[in-house]
Every structure is written in C-alpha cells, then in structure tokens.
Amino acid sequence: MNLNTDSNHKERVDGVGIYIHIPFCKQACFYCDFHFSTSLKKKDELIDALIVELELRKSEFENDTVATIYFGGGTPSLLSLEEIETILKAVYDNYSVIENPEITLEANPDDLSETKILELAKSNINRLSIGVQSFFEADLKLMNRAHNATEAKHCLELATQYFDNISVDLIYGIPGATHEQWQENIQTVLDFNIPHISSYALTVEPKTALATLIKKGKIEDVDEVHAEAQFHMLINQLKEAGFIHYELSNFSKPGYFSINNSAYWKGKKYIGIGPSAHSFSGESRSWNISNNSKYIQAIQLKTLPSEIEILSVNDKYNEYVMTGLRTIWGVSLETIVAVFGSDFKTYILAQADKYLNEELLYIEDNNLKVTTKGKFLSDGIASQLFKI
Ligand SMILES: C[S@@+](CC[C@H](N)C(=O)[O-])C[C@H]1O[C@@H](n2cnc3c(N)ncnc32)[C@H](O)[C@@H]1O
Numbered sequence: 001m002n003l004n005t006d007s008n009h010k011e012r013v014d015g016v017g018i019y020i021h022i023p024f025c026k027q028a029c030f031y032c033d034f035h036f037s038t039s040l041k042k043k044d045e046l047i048d049a050l051i052v053e054l055e056l057r058k059s060e061f062e063n064d065t066v067a068t069i070y071f072g073g074g075t076p077s078l079l080s081l082e083e084i085e086t087i088l089k090a091v092y093d094n095y096s097v098i099e100n101p102e103i104t105l106e107a108n109p110d111d112l113s114e115t116k117i118l119e120l121a122k123s124n125i126n127r128l129s130i131g132v133q134s135f136f137e138a139d140l141k142l143m144n145r146a147h148n149a150t151e152a153k154h155c156l157e158l159a160t161q162y163f164d165n166i167s168v169d170l171i172y173g174i175p176g177a178t179h180e181q182w183q184e185n186i187q188t189v190l191d192f193n194i195p196h197i198s199s200y201a202l203t204v205e206p207k208t209a210l211a212t213l214i215k216k217g218k219i220e221d222v223d224e225v226h227a228e229a230q231f232h233m234l235i236n237q238l239k240e241a242g243f244i245h246y247e248l249s250n251f252s253k254p255g256y257f258s259i260n261n262s263a264y265w266k267g268k269k270y271i272g273i274g275p276s277a278h279s280f281s282g283e284s285r286s287w288n289i290s291n292n293s294k295y296i297q298a299i300q301l302k303t304l305p306s307e308i309e310i311l312s313v314n315d316k317y318n319e320y321v322m323t324g325l326r327t328i329w330g331v332s333l334e335t336i337v338a339v340f341g342s343d344f345k346t347y348i349l350a351q352a353d354k355y356l357n358e359e360l361l362y363i364e365d366n367n368l369k370v371t372t373k374g375k376f377l378s379d380g381i382a383s384q385l386f387k388i
C-alpha cells in the first residue's frame, strides 16, 4: 500500500527508508522507555549483527531504491566515525541507494565535541538530530540527561558551523519549568538559526524511573493543562519565526522537512535494523526483539528475531487516519475512496461530524484536518474515527 499517491501532497517522497537502531546510551534518562543498554560491552558484536541483518534482508528492497537512512536510538553519536561508516558501507553494498540520500544521525550534546562534529561533517551524514530537550540545568537534572546547559548551547554553536540540516529536540510540560523558561528554550534554538524542531510533551511512561519518582512524591506530576499551554506557545512562537507545523510534534523552515519521517507518515515502506526496530512492508508490520544478546544470538544463526503482524484493511485505515490527522496533509478523502472504498469515506465523515461541528476538525480541498484548537487532542480524535 502506498498512500503517497495524493496529487495534493506537496512533499512527495520517492524511495524507501532504512532505520538503524543503536541501542546504547551513556545513562538512562528518567522518562525514557526506548530500547537501550548503558553497558557498551556488546557494542562490537552488535555492530557486526547490524551488518549481517542488512545483508539478510536485502531481498525485501530488491525492487526499491533507498532514499533515507536514519541512525536512531539509543544514542548513535556514541559510535565512532569508523563504526558509522562500516554500517553505511553495508547499506551501500546491499541496497540500491539514490545519489544524495538523506542520512540522519541522532546525537546527544555531550558527544558533540568539535573533533566529533568535524569527523561527522566529513562523512556522508548530512542531517543531525540533536537531543537538547532544555537549556535549563534544573530540567536536565530532573530528567537525568547526561549533558548540561552549557554543553547544549556549545554543541549548537559548533554544529551550525559545519551542518546546515539540523533538527533540535525539545521537551515541554516539564514539572517546575515556567512558561517564560519554555519560551526562552524555543528562542535559544531560534537564535542559533536551527531550521527544524521536534518537540514532545513529557510523557510519564509506565515502569520508568520518572513514574516511580512521581509515585513517591519526589518529582511533581506532569500537568496536562500546563503542557497544553506550552504546546500552543510553541505553535505560535514558531509560526511567527516562519516555521511550518507539518506534523504534530515537528516544525520546519521551508525545505527542511524530515524526508525520513515524512515517508513514514505517508505509509512508505521502511525496514528497521537492530534490536527493537520496527519495519513496514506495505502489507505487514514487524518488529525485532528488544534484547541485545538475544538479537545478536539470532542474527549469528542467520535468523531474524522478529514478530510479524499482517495488517487487515481496518488496521491500514486506522493507521492512515492516525498518522494523517497528525500531519499538515491531513486525511485525504480521495485516498480513502481510492484505497479503502467509498464505505470508508461515508464512515469517516459520519464519525467526524461531531468534531467538525466543534471546530476541532475541518475539511480543506477534500482533506480532513485538525484545527489549531484540535491539535493537542489529535490522537484522541483519530481514535474516535477508527474502524474496529
Ligand atoms: C528516544 S530519543 C533518541 C535520541 C537521543 N538519544 C536523545 O535522547 O535525544 C528520541 C526523542 O524521544 C524523546 N522522548 C523519549 N521518551 C520521551 C518521553 N517519555 N517524553 C517525551 N519525550 C520523550 C527524547 O527526549 C528524544 O528527544
């Protein structure tokens, strides 16, 4: 299934994507439930396994061209340039890659010394996604980030000298962080002339240290109203600065949309390499085991440690509605009819009626979209449009 067929989609994505998960971090951020290990003992074995998995899966893309390569984590910036290049070589050896693919590396500020940035600038990496989260010491300590506020600013000073395509991650709704501090965080990123920002509300995931600390009363609970107010400040401040709010958590200057993520939101195929990585073939989703040792063992035996789920028509429709409503492109009613049939269009319009009347949704050029008022509620609204 390729949902990137709408004639009115402005950012067309040609080619498929490869995501490579680097499951190591220096220390565990209190809020994070992504898959990572703080022990680097198995790093070499894991890199070997990533290379074998890339070889094992090449037939999945034998008729496709790779347009984006994304090193995510965990903390990919923990890898040396040599390690990154070895993995990239395995991509080029096994897949057909377009001439100038977007190659993103997620990086943490404490890894980005001038030497490291210079090395990365000489490699094929052409986009950095830097996990700053906040420029305030108290916020960084509360979240147990490995960097401090000075490192956060210093790394942007350096990175902007060598890279043009940079994204910065910021977290809002942090307990104790005032609205003024939040606005200062956004302004600091703008002052560095960063063209792309991803911003998430601090989410208390079950079984994280943050959840335990809140339960014990050691950290104040997150406040939804406070977070929603900061989300709207973000929208307004970035709109004024010329950013396009192209996905619920993503803002970009024209020309700097993440091609990798846009492809994902538009239902393009991608393969995820590494422990916990997810893949989407168009017809099914699969995900690798979230355990470094078991992942390495299975790959050494030339088996894929993954589970697969074949998507039903309703699953595909639900996913399209969920991702579509989060984006600037919305849910195309033309695509709904073309891919799922006219019954689905009748269904979605009936379900959407209440939200259209409440001005949480609107229709523009035959696309169903969330209004600014509806944005913070977009996932909840999408679930009300699902077919079960
Ligand atoms: C999993 S991290 C990987 C990149 C890198 N290690 C970093 O920390 O920036 C990707 C993004 O997800 C954000 N994130 C992970 N868990 C989150 C949570 N519970 N609430 C808000 N943001 C979260 C991180 O802060 C980061 O910006």
Ligand code: SF4
Residues within 6 Å of the ligand: 024, 025, 027, 028, 029, 032, 033, 034, 036, 073, 074, 075, 108, 131
């Ligand atoms: S937020 Fe990033 S650095 Fe922190 S634990 Fe998660 S993956 Fe690691």
